[in-house]
Amino acid sequence: MEECVLCGKENTAEALRVCVDCIRSGRKEALDYVKAAHKRIRARYDLPAEPPKSGSGILCNLCSNECVMKEGGRSYCGLKENVNGRLRSLAPDDHAFLHAYRDPLPTNCCAAWFCPGSSQFGKVNIAVFFYGCNFDCVFCQNASHKEFGMINSTSLKDFVASVNQYENAYCVCFFGGSPEPQLPFAIRASERILADRDVRICWEWNGCGNSTLVKRAAALSFRSGGIVKFDLKAFDPNLSIALSGVPNKRAYENFELIAAEFFEKSNPSVLTATTLLVPFYVDEKEVECIASFIASINPDIPYSLLVSHPCFYMRDMPITPREQVFKCYEAAKRHLKNVNIGNKQLLGLICYDNVVIAYLKGSTLILSSSPALEISKPVHSLFQNAHRRLPHAHQ
Numbered sequence: 337m338e339e340c341v342l343c344g345k346e347n348t349a350e351a352l353r354v355c356v357d358c359i360r361s362g363r364k365e366a367l368d369y370v371k372a373a374h375k376r377i378r379a380r381y382d383l384p385a386e387p388p389k390s391g392s393g394i395l396c397n398l399c400s401n402e403c404v405m406k407e408g409g410r411s412y413c414g415l416k417e418n419v420n421g422r423l424r425s426l427a428p429d430d431h432a433f434l435h436a437y438r439d440p441l442p443t444n445c446c447a448a449w450f451c452p453g454s455s456q457f458g459k460v461n462i463a464v465f466f467y468g469c470n471f472d473c474v475f476c477q478n479a480s481h482k483e484f485g486m487i488n489s490t491s492l493k494d495f496v497a498s499v500n501q502y503e504n505a506y507c508v509c510f511f512g513g514s515p516e517p518q519l520p521f522a523i524r525a526s527e528r529i530l531a532d533r534d535v536r537i538c539w540e541w542n543g544c545g546n547s548t549l550v551k552r553a554a555a556l557s558f559r560s561g562g563i564v565k566f567d568l569k570a571f572d573p574n575l576s577i578a579l580s581g582v583p584n585k586r587a588y589e590n591f592e593l594i595a596a597e598f599f600e601k602s603n604p605s606v607l608t609a610t611t612l613l614v615p616f617y618v619d620e621k622e623v624e625c626i627a628s629f630i631a632s633i634n635p636d637i638p639y640s641l642l643v644s645h646p647c648f649y650m651r652d653m654p655i656t657p658r659e660q661v662f663k664c665y666e667a668a669k670r671h672l673k674n675v676n677i678g679n680k681q682l683l684g685l686i687c688y689d690n691v692v693i694a695y696l697k698g699s700t701l702i703l704s705s706s707p708a709l710e711i712s713k714p715v716h717s718l719f720q721n722a723h724r725r726l727p728h729a730h731q
Contacts, residue, residue, distance in 0.1 A: 337350065337654075340353070340354050340355035342365055342366060343355060343358055345357060345358075349616075349650050349653055351373050351377070351650060352578060353369045353373070354366045354578075355616070356619065359617075360572050360621075362574050366574075367578075370577060370578040371577075373474065373649075374581045377649055381483075382414075383414045383482070384403075384410060387401035387403045387412040388403050388405050388410075390404045390409060393406040396411050398520075398546050398549070399546060400583070400586035401413075405418040412470060412582070413468045413517040414426075414482070415517045426484070428489060430491060430492040430521070431491050431492070431521070432489060432492075432518045433466065433467035433484040433490075433518070434464055434490050434495070434518070435467075437465075439460060439461040439509075440461075441453050442455070442456070442457070443463075446540065446608075447608050447638070447640075449638075450674070451563060451604065452561075453506055453507055456506045459506035460502060460506065461508070461509055462502065462509070464508060464509065465512055466510060466512035466514065466517070466518050467481045467482075467487065468482075468484050468512070468514075468517045469481055469542075470514060470542065470544055471514065471542050471580040471582060472580060473580045473581070474578075474648060474649040474650055475653075476647065476648045477648070496532075499529055500529065505533075507538055508529065508535055508536070508537055508538065510522045510537075510539050511540035511541070514541045514542045515553075516541060516545035522539075523552055526553070530560060536557075536562040537556045537559075538564070538565065539562075539563075539564050541565070541566065541567065542567050542569065543567065543586070543588075544590070547586070547589065547590055550594070551594070551597065554597070555598070558598045558602055562606070563604070563605065563607070563608060564606060564608070566590070566591050566607070566608070566609045566610070567587075567609075567610050567611070568591070568610070569584060569612065569618070570584065570622055571626050575617065579614060579617060579618075591607070591609065594607055595607055595634060600634070605636075605638055607637055607638075608640065609626070609638075609639050610639070610642055611642065611664075612644050613642060613643060613656040613661060613664055614650070614656075615655070616657075616660070619660060619663070620664050623667045623668050624667040624670070626639075627639060627671040627672050630671070631672050635671065638676065639672050639675050640676040641661065641665060641668060641676070642677075642678040643677065643679035643683055644679075655682050655683070661683065
């Protein structure tokens with residue numbers, strides 16, 4: 337970490353060089369620094385610095401970037417190109433760049449805290465990792481998705497057959513990268529799978545896909561009992577550009593669309609949101625705005641705050657500080673009824689029934705007394721009993 341080059345504030349990411357306050361202020365100098373950062377990062381992968389907007393090119397409308405590519409140009413995600421005046425995908429027709437694998441349930445899915453799959457011992461989730469993404473997150477925790485040029489594409493027929501061979505498959509979750517650039521493939525594959533068997537279809541995405549396709553995908557989740565997981569990365573438009581390279585306004589529009597169409601009719605919830613608490617950038621101000629937006633639709637929508645760890649071009653940043661996590665939790669709880677903290681193990685937190693009841697400080701067990709993380713009497717009694725058996729436990 338370093339000091340902000342504009343205001344001197346500490347805890348600034350080396351890759352961005354400017355702090356969250358300068359970014360949110362909209363200062364041109366701050367935005368110039370973050371755009372330069374993304375240009376450097378994307379040059380490493382031979383990807384356009386920004387979504388191309390050629391006046392006489394070909395439009396791709398699979399996501400909100402709506403790239404317009406000149407002859408020989410590539411899309412922001414890198415998966416589409418203009419070849420002889422025609423839009424061409426790097427993957428052949430009815431193929432996609434993906435890696436699918438069996439993930440035994442219960443798993444670390446960001447919806448696991450309320451998903452029925454968490455009780456399905458002996459069954460598996462078919463996790464489908466899509467290469468390519470319409471975002472460029474400097475904190476990306478799956479950055480291998482940018483290496484799609486090093487893998488072979490998978491046909492629709494082979495993918496569906498590979499899923500159907502597992503009788504104990506309970507759900508299929510598409511993530512990445514993000515599914516948006518290859519969403520037509522994923523929708524067709526899901527429709528064929530559901531024609532053959534009962535399985536839950538889930539999505540984990542940034543939410544900035546083509547709205548018509550997003551609605552079709554969500555309908556498959558609603559029909560099959562699956563979950564649509566929106567990663568609402570930031571609320572401030574400038575912060576979205578700083579952290580992810582592009583605006584994320586479409587994510588909020590699609591979230592509202594899916595909520596209006598499916599949420600109240602679903603059980604369990606077909607819709608959830610997550611926010612990765614990027615250290616010193618995605619703070620309680622961002623979370624307050626996101627939670628307020630969700631609550632304006634329905635305060636019952638589940639929302640999970642994810643603890644972050646150093647990754648990709650934010651390796652100089654720490655694990656999300658515990659104080660930041662608790663402030664964000666308090667901000668979210670002011671608006672929403674169902675709020676979770678994910679990746680609690682990174683903080684050394686010990687939980688019971690999704691409530692933080694203690695945390696580790698070195699080898700010492702500290703009982704939580706934070707008003708933001710209320711402890712019910714039965715749980716408090718449970719831990720006081722544990723206190724008698726643990727000589728290093730302190731309140």
